[in-house]
Each structure stands twice: as structure tokens, then as C-alpha cells.
Amino acid sequence: MSDAATLEAQVAHDDHGDHGGHGGNGAGHPPTTTGLSHNKLGMWLFLGSECLLFGGLISTYMLYRGRASENLGPDQIYDLPFTSVSSFVLLMSSLTMVLAVSAAGRKDVRNVKLWLTVTALLGATFVGGQVYEFTSFYREGLGFTTSLFSSSFYALTGFHGVHVSVGIIMLLAVVGMISRDRIPGDRAEVVELVGLYWHFVDIVWIVIFTLVYLIPA
């Protein structure tokens, strides 16, 4: 376990070496007590905290999913095949993301940019699917204030959608900043951090997909 710690410190330090031109990135230097990077600790804490955010929204949905107006309940309105496909797309974006992280570990800049872009595209497909889903629900008469079910459904999936969108912006920003060599500090770590966020958004959807779409109200 302390090997893991030293290893981590090495990796961070090592990755930093090749573009030390921008010099002293405050975070991560000098070596930390645990040997782990500040940023990564902070990110994991943030994700732990996000569990309680999504937990609250999911619980609200669970409590209210049965309180729908006639013919506009979860069992009538969901389009399972469609959502399955978009869930699958998001799931696969986790694969492309991890490939980007792995390329970053090898300092393979070309593949980093490639996989980050693909991830962003898959994410955009998912968000596009969600926009389509929301629009078609709305056409069928399910507005935000139609029922407790609809409010809690839109609140939950909308929050998730915003998270995905923020992720897409971050991915594209990282691609852009890598291209122009504009990232202060440890580049591989930045990719890894965005990756952690992205995977988290994906696992939240894994939970939402089952609890919201697959299990009938």
C-alpha cells in the first residue's frame, strides 16, 4: 500500500518532467505527506460528496415515481430500446475515456487527443439523445410541472445531463489546451482527473438506468 503511494508520487513527478517549462505548479510540489497528489485527493472527495447529491435526487424520484397523471406514468412513457442504446453509448464513452488516460500515461499525445475527442462525441450523442427524449416526452404532454413524477424525473435526469455537458466542455477544453500546450502543470494528471469525473457521471447513469428505466414503478 505504501508502494502505491510512492508509485503515485513518481508518476506525478515523472510526467511533470517533460514540460517543466511552465515551472512550479503549486499543487503536487513539493512531495506531499501521503505521496498522493492534491488534485486527485480533492477529486475523489468531490466525487464522494456528489454521491450524496445524486442520492438525494434519486430518492426524490423514487418517492414520487408512482405519483403520475394518468397515461403519463413511467411505465407508459419510457422508450426502453431508445434509452438502452443511449445508455450503451455512455457506457462505451467510459472505455474511450480510459483509453485516453492510458495514452496520457504513455505520453502519447496524438491518441490522448483522439480518445478525448471520441469520448466527447459519445457524450454529446448521449446528451443529444436526452434532448430528443425530453422533447418527445414533452410532445406527449409530460411537462416539468405535469406531475410529481415528471418534476422529479426531469430534475434527476436534467442534473445528470448538466453533469455530462460540463464533462464534454472539460474534455474539449483539455483537447484544445493540449494542442496549444496551455496546460499548466501535470498534463497526464489533468486527463486522469477529467477521466475520474467522466467515469463518475457514467456510474451515476448506470444507477439511474436501472432504478429509473428498468425497474417498473
Add this chain to the structure above:
Amino acid sequence: MSESTTLDETATGTDATAQHSPEPPDDGHAHGATDGQYIVIALILAVITAAEVSLSYMDVGPIFIPALLVMMAVKFVIVVSYFMHLKFDNRIFSFLFYSGLLLALGVYVLALATFEFFA
């Protein structure tokens, strides 16, 4: 509190190296899995997802919901452990993340229970 002892070990372990001390030599990235393994993992995830979806078109009686929940948990843990490297990373990360997750599970299940959600 095993966590804090873990933290402590790490602390004393690296404290010795103090500030600005030279880094130990790099012996490569033994970090996570290879790209090939990632693809295999993604395939497993895909298969589970397919199973989940097909299950909801079948009539499997009372194990339906438990089965879905188990598959969900398996997918969740796979992504966290492998894609997010938690399995290979320092235990502090697991502590931080799973504290939040388990706390969320605990308080919200308890809250829903007071609404007789599971009755």
C-alpha cells in the same frame, strides 16, 4: 479506525523523504490494466447491459428486481475499480469515495424507509 492507521503508515512512510528530496528512480507504470484488458472489461459491461435489458422483457418472477440490482452493482463496481483505478490506487481514495457512497446509501435508504417505501 483502520483507515487512520493506514493514513499514518503512509504519512510516516513518506515523511522521511521530506521536502525537496530526490525522487526514487522510476520503474515504469504498473498502473491499472492494459488497453486490451480495458476492451475486455468494456465487453463484459456491454454483456451485462444486454442482459439487463433483455431481462426486463422476460418474466422471471420475484428475482427480477434483485437480479437487476445485482447487475447494476456489478457494473458500478467494475467501472470504479478498473476504469477509475480504485482497485490499484491508494486506499485513501477508496476511503474517501466509499465513505460518501455508503453514507448516501445509508441515509437515503433510511429516509425512504420512514416513508414506508419498502413496505
Add this chain to the structure above:
Amino acid sequence: MAIIERPATEPVVAPTPTPAPIVTPSEAFGTFRRPVETTGWRAWVFTVDHKKIGVMYGAAALFFFVVAGLEALLIRAQLAGPEGTVLSADVYNQMFTMHATTMIFLFAIPMAAGLANYLVPLQIGARDVAFPRINAFGFWCFLAGGIVLNLSWFLGGAADGGWFMYQPNASVPFSPTNGVDFWALGLQIAGIASLTGAINLIVTILNMRAPGMSLMRMPVFTWMILVTQFLLVFAIPVITVAFFLLTFQRSFDAAFFSPAAGADPLLWQHLFWIFGHPEVYILVLPSFGIVSEVLPVFSKKPLFGYPFVVFSGIAIGFLGWGVWAHHMFASGLGPVSVAVFATATMAIAVPTGVKIINWTLTMWGGKLRFTTAMLFAMGLVVQFTIGGLSGVTHSVAPSDTQQTDTYYIVAHFHYVLFGGSVLGFFAGFYYWWPKVFGKCLSERLGRWNFWLMIIGMNLTFGPMHILGLQGQPRRMYIWTTERSGEGFFNLGFWNLVSSIGAFILAVGVLFFLTNIVHTHRKGAPAPLDPWDARTLEWITTNPPKEHNFDRVPTVSHLDEFFHRKYEDVGEGDAHDLRAVATAEEVLAAEQAQADAQIHMPSPSYWPIVVAATLPVIALGIIYGVYIVSIVGALLMVFGIFGWAMEPGTAPDSDFDPSPVDDGGPTTELVRSE
């Protein structure tokens, strides 16, 4: 009154260490140039120095303490006699809501954040926090949130639903002004401060300890801050959900809490109290930490049972997650839930009791020095115990159904909040003032401050137990003679006593404010180690230099500083302390090995720029002018980009080796003020 046992020599002027490099960047890698000012208001507004941020937190929190205190005085003025006419019913509702909200979210949390910001890096031997810019961002979010919240007073009326804003009472039909909207969004913004601050402090504590400072060698204050920040990290998102749902309900017509639409209003109560109970420990644990520092110093003994104090703090933090529904005993939860939560609540008294016993045993047999800081710390032990005892009476659910929503509850939580948090903070003020400002607060005025506050608080809140048990409801803007009863326990007499007490309390606080002014005008510089302290923050100058320590100290003991000053020559269990070094010598030894090169994080415009966009977004939502919100959001994205592209510490190429513009070298790194 000899408060300084050890003969103190002249204020020490530390020998000038090797000058550190000049910090002022002459250009910046980011798109824009960095702020470079080291004096004047810009040095504060764009700072990322944890000490300046800590001071700003403290000053703003103190301001809000005064505001909320004045609100409390208006409340007590209204209730001093029958059929009060000071406040209308409507304004009264706003008054107690804003009093409580301000005290909790704009005074207690930020005051703890301020103390933690200033002291935690010093106590663990770090030069700054893990994320200095996020730290600054947090402060500006807190201030922005406080401003948004209080703007409502001038824009149609403040929130009036009580500090827990129960639904649907606080939805539009019953609370038609924008007050609740300002409340929800203002606190949402302040919540960002708490969340980012918590992540920052946790990472700092885990990752930036001086060599040798293992977790079990950390000062108890740092430990309690660590526990508090974990509570914040996990509690804030819960209330964030609640605030979002409330905003959706009020501004976008959702019906999350409207029974008419089939909703469960208890959902709000659960979300609120899942946050709210951990919150009460967030309010009190920092003060527990302060007291655990102050008592040993002025008893000249190590803290009794350090591990017990630490682990009971962790236990309190953990158990605090399983008791929230004791705030909802009267809401019809059902017998099973009530039984579960009542039992859990009783359990939490145990670790709290452990702490009180440890504090008492720390003082037992010690060489007590009754400085003002010590008086406040002892005051906490006594007053908090009273509040804890009345708290246990609420955990008995049948008894609580009688007490809830009466003044008995108001009495209880003021004994824990005032007797706990506030007295602890004051102990901290008197103890650390010389560290932060280089001058000791006047002990003479301090004594007045202490005794007036103690007498005042007991006169104010003590009678509230009687009022409550006699049935006076909480949040009631008026009482009448006809219904106030007779004899010793009549409401009229005790209400008057309580109001008089509140004004005595206010005079006590006034003495504190006077003390600040007096000290800064007339006070002599404090000695290096005025209290014969024990922990790392004292192994540096008063106030510390920008980089805190010329050399990061190496730690080999709990109470490191004390061990460097004294040697225990006692045999066996007998302790016999012999002074081996003065504080000055300890410091000089450190400075002799000063680091030659110290890079500190550089100031930045971005934290305040990004934080300033939040109120814009909020105002757009409140008034339904969404274009304003969108503009705000775009500005925010712009700010984040600027932030992301700016290195946290100005790179080497930004440093100008020769003196800058004005000819004189910029020596802010070595200046000890």
C-alpha cells in the same frame, strides 16, 4: 495578574533570515497579467494567502455576528413586555428567521472556516493550503451568499419561514415575497464556499503535514476541523438538493412539497435534517477543538486522553448521521422510526460525555492560569454541559413532543450554540489574537467581556427553560398578560429577565469590540510565546510571515513546541518539567536553517471574478430574467477558463531577479511586519 508565568523578555525581533526570492511576477503565463500589488486593498482582494483569507473570513463573520445579534435584540425587545409593539408579526417572522440563518450560516460556519484557514496550515507546519485559489474563491462565495441573503431586507422583505424553512409553509402562497428565494439561492452560494473549503482543508490536512506529523500527533483543533470538514463535504450536497428543489418549487412551479399535488412535505424535513443534524456538530466541533488547545496550555498539562478526545470527535461525527429524525418526532413518523432515532440520539451523548470528562481531567491537578481565554474555555465546559443535558431530555420522544416548538427548545439550543460554539470562538480569539495580530487583547477588558457574556447568556437563555415548560411557543411574536399565568413562574417576569439578559450580553460583546479597538490603538507588541503554548503554530513569528515558516519544522512529538521547550526529568509517573529552551531559542534554531528558496502561490484575479458571477445568476433566477442568468453563467465559464490557464504559482520565468519598478526590492516574503 500574572498571566505570563515564564519571564518574558522584550518582544523578539527575529533575526532576519536569508532573504527569499522576490515573489512579484513581472509577467504571467495566463492570458492576463496577474495582480502584483502587495499592499493596499488589492493585496487583500486578490490574495490567495490563507492567513489573509482567514482574517477576512473572521472579520466578515464577526460583522454578521453583530448583525444577527442586533436582530436578536429586536426580538427580545419585542418580547420584553406583553403585547410588544416593536415589531409587527410579519417583521418578527423575518427577524427570527434571519437571526438564525445569519448566526448559523454567516457567523458560526465562516468563523470556524476563518480560524481553520488561519491556523490549520500553521498547526501542521504547512506554508499554505492545498488549493490557495479555491480557498479565496470560497471566501468570496461566502461573502456573495451573505450579501444575496441580506439583500432581501431591501428588496421586498426577508425570508420568514424559520431557519428550517418548513414546506409548504414557505412556498409561494404562504410566503409571497422573494425573501425565501433570496434565502435559498444565497445559502446555495454560501454552500459552495463550505464545500470547496472543506475539500481544501481535508486535502491540506492529509497531504501537507510537516515531516513527522503523523495523524496522532496533530493538534486536537486540527483534528476537530478535519472531522468538521468531512461532515461538511457530505452534508452540503444534501442541503444543495433541498435548496434546488425549493427553487424549482418557487420559481419554476414544481410541486415537490405541495400536499395539494400529492407531495410529501416530510421530504423537505428529511433532506433538511439529514444536513441539519450533522450541521450542529459542524457548529460545535471546531469550538471543542479550540477548548482542547486552550485548557492544556493554561493547565500546563497535556490534554488528558488525547486519543479519546480524537476518537470521540470522530464518533460524534459518525453517529451524527443517524439521528436526524429526532427533529421530526412530532411529525408522525410512526412508532418504529421514532424508537430507532430516539435510541440513536441517546447514544450520541456518550462520546460527548467523554469529551467533557477529558477536559475536566485535563484541568485536574494542573497549574491553572485564569486568563480570559481560559475563562471562556471553562465557560464552554460548564455551559455546554447544561445544554447537553437538556438535549438528552429531547431524545426521550414522549417528552420531546411536549417540548418541541416551545421556548424550552430555544433554551436548549442556545446553551449548546452560544455556550458551545460562541464561547469556544471567544476562547480562540483571546488565545490566538497575538498570533494573528501580534498584540494580546487586553485582559482587563477581557474579564468584563467574559463575565458580562456569561451572566448575560444565563439570564437570557436560562429563563427560557421555564418559559418553555410553561408553554410559551417558540416563534410567537406576542404574549399577553391574560395568558401569562401567576406566581413565580409567570411568563411576564421571566420574559423581562430574559430580555434584560440579552442586553447585558450585548454589552459584553461591546466590550469585546472595544477591546479590539483598544488593543490595536494602545496594545504593546506581544511576546513571541505569550501563553507558553504547546503546538506548532507558535514556532514562528507573530504574526507569521507570508510563508509561515522559514524552515518547515520536523515533528517528533505531540505538542512539539512544548517538548522543545521542556524536558521531563520526573521519575516514573511523576512529572517534573525542566525548561531547556526559550521560545526565542527554538525559533532562532529554526531560522538558522531557513530555506533559501520559497515559492509561494501567487495572487489571482480569478477567484473573485468567478465568485462574483454567482449573485448575477441568482438574481436572474429570482426575478425571472433568465437572460441575466445566462450572461452570468457565460461570464463564469470565461472566468473558469482564465483560471484554468493560469499556473497557481507564478513560474520561474515570471520572476524578475532584479528589483521591480519602484526601485526598492519587494520583500514581502521576508517582511515580518
